[in-house]
Amino acid sequence: MAELSTTSDVPVATIKYYLREKLLPAGESETANQARYGSPHLDRLRLIRALIDVGGLSIASARSVLEVIDSDASLPETFAVAQHSVSVAIEPSDLDPADLDRIDELLVGWHVSPNNPGRLASARVLSAFRGVGQTDDRGWFARYAEAALLIATADLDEIESRPDRAAKVETVVVGTVLGDALISGLRRAAQEHVTSERFS
Amino acid sequence: MAELSTTSDVPVATIKYYLREKLLPAGESETANQARYGSPHLDRLRLIRALIDVGGLSIASARSVLEVIDSDASLPETFAVAQHSVSVAIEPSDLDPADLDRIDELLVGWHVSPNNPGRLASARVLSAFRGVGQTDDRGWFARYAEAALLIATADLDEIESRPDRAAKVETVVVGTVLGDALISGLRRAAQEHVTSERFS
DNA sequence: CGCATACGGATAGTATAGCTATCCGATAGT
DNA sequence: ACTATCGGATAGCTATACTATCCGTATGCG
Numbered sequence: 465m466a467e468l469s470t471t472s473d474v475p476v477a478t479i480k481y482y483l484r485e486k487l488l489p490a491g492e493s494e495t496a497n498q499a500r501y502g503s504p505h506l507d508r509l510r511l512i513r514a515l516i517d518v519g520g521l522s523i524a525s526a527r528s529v530l531e532v533i534d535s536d537a538s539l540p541e542t543f544a545v546a547q548h549s550v551s552v553a554i555e556p557s558d559l560d561p562a563d564l565d566r567i568d569e570l571l572v573g574w575h576v577s578p579n580n581p582g583r584l585a586s587a588r589v590l591s592a593f594r595g596v597g598q599t600d601d602r603g604w605f606a607r608y609a610e611a612a613l614l615i616a617t618a619d620l621d622e623i624e625s626r627p628d629r630a631a632k633v634e635t636v637v638v639g640t641v642l643g644d645a646l647i648s649g650l651r652r653a654a655q656e657h658v659t660s661e662r663f664s
Numbered sequence: 665m666a667e668l669s670t671t672s673d674v675p676v677a678t679i680k681y682y683l684r685e686k687l688l689p690a691g692e693s694e695t696a697n698q699a700r701y702g703s704p705h706l707d708r709l710r711l712i713r714a715l716i717d718v719g720g721l722s723i724a725s726a727r728s729v730l731e732v733i734d735s736d737a738s739l740p741e742t743f744a745v746a747q748h749s750v751s752v753a754i755e756p757s758d759l760d761p762a763d764l765d766r767i768d769e770l771l772v773g774w775h776v777s778p779n780n781p782g783r784l785a786s787a788r789v790l791s792a793f794r795g796v797g798q799t800d801d802r803g804w805f806a807r808y809a810e811a812a813l814l815i816a817t818a819d820l821d822e823i824e825s826r827p828d829r830a831a832k833v834e835t836v837v838v839g840t841v842l843g844d845a846l847i848s849g850l851r852r853a854a855q856e857h858v859t860s861e862r863f864s
Numbered sequence: 865c866g867c868a869t870a871c872g873g874a875t876a877g878t879a880t881a882g883c884t885a886t887c888c889g890a891t892a893g894t
Numbered sequence: 895a896c897t898a899t900c901g902g903a904t905a906g907c908t909a910t911a912c913t914a915t916c917c918g919t920a921t922g923c924g
Contacts, residue, residue, distance in 0.1 A: 475884075478884080493901085496891070497890050497901055510795045510796055514796050518792040519792075539863065543859055547852045547855070551849075575856070576857055580856050582853040583849070585849035586846060589845045589849060590846075592714035592842055593714075593842060596707070596710055601825075604822045611814040612853070613854045615808060615811045615854065616851055616854035617858055618811075625801075634796075643851070644848050645785060645789045646805070646808055648751075649781075649782040649783070650770075650811075650812035652840075653812070654809070654813045654816030655782070656777065657771075657775050658817055660740075660775045665871075676872095681911075684874090685911095693872085695919085697872055697921085698872075698920080699872065
């Protein structure tokens with residue numbers, strides 16, 4: 465365990481914590497006070513840190529996506545779990561139906577289930593926009609939807625390019641969780657670029 | 665204050681907390697135990713809740729963006745504060761320069777300063793991707809960058825359409841903070857759409 | 865006038881999350 | 895034989911975002 469700690473740069477106490485929380489499977493006990501941790505454990509630990517540190521997942525969310533990776537769930541099932549894990553739960557009841565309608569207008573022609581977490585989250589954002597007195601510019605949001613479609617298409621192309629089911633499932637999870645961080649980051653870089661272009 | 669609480673649906677104790685934390689300016693005291701809160705206070709309170717609940721900002725981050733809204737900062741300065749507030753601080757020193765190079769390759773032709781929080785965050789995501797054994801597919805990330813540019817252009821168009829500096833500054837902040845939530849939400853909807861298109 | 869009620873402000877307490885430090889008995893190396 | 899280290903269990907810590915209680919003042923109502 466000490467070796468796992470030094471190679472992964474994660475404190476021993478934290479590794480023990482992840483074991484307790486069932487994020488990391490126990491190493492195989494060799495004697496009563498010695499366990500063996502191999503490269504699968506190291507890989508898993510790196511995945512955990514990526515999900516938590518970079519993706520911002522909670523311990524509980526990380527556990528549920530790791531469980532789905534270990535299971536034999538289908539790709540759509542995996543997507544559902546991954547999406548749920550990165551979204552804050554929203555009660556459809558405390559959402560203005562008008563906001564949902566507006567989102568559905570943006571998504572015409574899209575095949576999206578009514579309780580898709582993204583649909584609900586988008587409606588909540590729209591509601592917040594209106595609440596702070598922003599005019600809700602259809603054109604603005606429509607361009608976001610266009611960009612979202614580009615990204616999702618790129619995601620699915622990438623997933624399909626993976627050789628087997630296990631690799632596909634891991635890409636679904638990693639892509640969903642880290643993709644959010646990536647698009648946010650690139651968006652900030654692009655904002656600075658476009659700003660400097662227009663205010664120079 | 666009780667009235668402000670009922671119309672905004674924020675508990676009185678929480679309003680007092682925001683006053684203490686200097687997120688909300690005090691109402692003007694009418695007598696020793698009575699203060700007056702008007703619609704500017706209600707607007708501000710709604711903005712605070714949007715930033716915290718929907719945008720996921722911490723109290724400290726919310727305070728710094730509210731301060732910049734109240735100040736007479738320029739648009740680029742406002743952008744910098746808003747971007748900083750939604751990003752986790754990253755030490756450039758614990759980043760692999762190779763990852764930064766790869767990000768810069770994606771951003772050729774863009775005018776982005778070396779310590780743009782988005783640039784650093786993107787490099788960290790790239791590092792995490794490699795760490796979990798994903799092949800870093802240039803095409804995938806390039807399509808993200810393209811989408812990011814679309815979004816940033818839409819953001820700047822929207823900001824320019826605002827009538828005066830105060831409105832522009834508020835749109836910078838609200839757009840930066842809530843825009844992240846919006847693109848994430850729409851991306852999930854788009855993922856379900858594209859998935860169902862391909863697996864039906 | 866009297867007094868229960870409500871007010872705003874100050875202070876202390878609470879719940880949760882994510883670690884982190886200490887203790888413990890067993891065992892491995894010298 | 896003995897000291898250091900191991901893994902496991904348990905308790906403690908820190909930060910964040912509230913939440914509840916207390917308190918002196920003042921207002922409305924009879």
